[in-house]
Amino acid sequence: MIDEKKAISEKAVLIAVISQFQDEEKTNEYLDELEFLTTTAGGRAVKRFTQKLEKPHPKTFIGTGKLEDVAAYIDQNNIGTAIFDDELSPAQLRNIEKVLDCKILDRTNLILDIFAQRAQTSYARTQVELAQCQYLLPRLTRLWTHLSRQKGGIGMRGPGETEIETDRRIVRDKISVLKKKLGTIDKQMAIQRKNRGRMVRVALVGYTNVGKSTLMNVVSKSDVFAENKLFATLDTTVRKVVIKNIPFLLTDTVGFIRKLPTQLVESFKSTLDEVREADLLLHVVDISHASFEDQITSVNKILDEIKSADKPTILVFNKIDAYSHETIDEDDLVTERTKEHYTLEDWKNTWMNELGENCLFISAIHNENLEAFRDKVFEEVKKIHIQRFPYNDYLYMEYDEDGNRI
Numbered sequence: 001m002i003d004e005k006k007a008i009s010e011k012a013v014l015i016a017v018i019s020q021f022q023d024e025e026k027t028n029e030y031l032d033e034l035e036f037l038t039t040t041a042g043g044r045a046v047k048r049f050t051q052k053l054e055k056p057h058p059k060t061f062i063g064t065g066k067l068e069d070v071a072a073y074i075d076q077n078n079i080g081t082a083i084f085d086d087e088l089s090p091a092q093l094r095n096i097e098k099v100l101d102c103k104i105l106d107r108t109n110l111i112l113d114i115f116a117q118r119a120q121t122s123y124a125r126t127q128v129e130l131a132q133c134q135y136l137l138p139r140l141t142r143l144w145t146h147l148s149r150q151k152g153g154i155g156m157r158g159p160g161e162t163e164i165e166t167d168r169r170i171v172r173d174k175i176s177v178l179k180k181k182l183g184t185i186d187k188q189m190a191i192q193r194k195n196r197g198r199m200v201r202v203a204l205v206g207y208t209n210v211g212k213s214t215l216m217n218v219v220s221k222s223d224v225f226a227e228n229k230l231f232a233t234l235d236t237t238v239r240k241v242v243i244k245n246i247p248f249l250l251t252d253t254v255g256f257i258r259k260l261p262t263q264l265v266e267s268f269k270s271t272l273d274e275v276r277e278a279d280l281l282l283h284v285v286d287i288s289h290a291s292f293e294d295q296i297t298s299v300n301k302i303l304d305e306i307k308s309a310d311k312p313t314i315l316v317f318n319k320i321d322a323y324s325h326e327t328i329d330e331d332d333l334v335t336e337r338t339k340e341h342y343t344l345e346d347w348k349n350t351w352m353n354e355l356g357e358n359c360l361f362i363s364a365i366h367n368e369n370l371e372a373f374r375d376k377v378f379e380e381v382k383k384i385h386i387q388r389f390p391y392n393d394y395l396y397m398e399y400d401e402d403g404n405r406i
Helices: 024-041 064-077 090-099 107-118 122-143 163-195 212-220 262-267 269-276 292-305 344-348 351-358 370-388
Strands: 011-018 044-052 081-084 103-106 201-206 237-243 246-252 280-286 313-318 359-361
Touching: 011 024, 011 064, 024 044, 024 107, 044 064, 064 090, 081 107, 090 103, 090 122, 103 107, 107 122, 107 262, 122 163, 163 269, 201 212, 201 269, 201 292, 212 237, 212 246, 212 280, 212 313, 212 370, 237 370, 246 370, 280 292, 280 370, 313 351, 313 370, 344 351, 344 359, 351 359, 359 370
Parallel strands: 011 044, 011 081, 081 103, 201 246, 201 280, 280 313, 313 359
Antiparallel strands: 237 246
16 A cells, blocks of 8 residues: 555656557546546656557557656656556566566556555455455566575475465465455345335445535535545445435445446445445436546446446436536637537536436535435435335325415
8 A cells, every 4th residue: 555655745657558449538538537546545647658559568558669768757757656547467567567667556556555545444444455455366476576485394395385376375365364254244234234124225326526425414414524536435324314204314335437446346345235225326427527428327337237227316417516618609600519618508408308307416515406406306215115105195295384285
């Protein structure tokens, strides 16, 4: 894990490939995100290197000539870390380390490091540690510069184990222990979920840093940690919320991200169980982000992977206070009108219009349109509640000012 005190001044270069699967515009978006991840981890990105290749080089990710350019820049500017925007194979790591005289991280390793920093509870720390061990196991060879055998002796006449084999066995044993520990905690959490009874469950899902925790705080009047950084919260938080006369459980879950490491999806399985078992999803979106449509796609992809894509969902477009667009002069007949020029009203008339009332626009931090948000959540929870508790009609009786039932 990166030492936060050292990381404050730790300079890093970011490296990505423009390929047939990822054009220059998309690559720049990913690098923007990688820079934010670097800042969140405590580092400072000082330069970006990109190279156009049909696909990443199987041996060195980027071409050997470009790698030499990176090495020269690192040497001249006293750079401590090189961060690659994709997961590097063990062979790529070994080959790159022969050329670059600095710490080598890939996107997966960086995300795991941030998770390790952010994990507060024993459960979250165990999940992160398991993901780190699973990531580390096939890459142990890069940690050793020699493979000398252990010394023989009485009872040690066999071929023995190489140092790397010993270390692999230790990591495998660690993985086994961590899985058993998580299995025990998973059973405890399953019992906790069962003990919550048949109360309607609502889960906040969405990309990281879209304002889920802020919305959770506003709606549940609780104090969940929220910060303008990626993965500010890792631990699932569940609060009982009452809107009008109906109680339900509201869950704040870990944020998703593009190129989310498979190790994390697996180790955070129990956390994602809160999403799987929810009756209603509130998919929170940062509409002020330039790539919010891609973020929606990324979240939907993960929801599909965990078999939760078909759940009743409300799209909640947050941060309308921060939304901005490029304006075009009415007399300008040359400039093509693109999404960058859309107002919020323009967006509402796009594919969002098909969502009807299942599409809301709010600002959680400034309490904008939150009454409409509460009303919509109430109506959706009420539908589920009536199906589950058909004899509680009295809960839904509403009266006018004269005392007559509406």
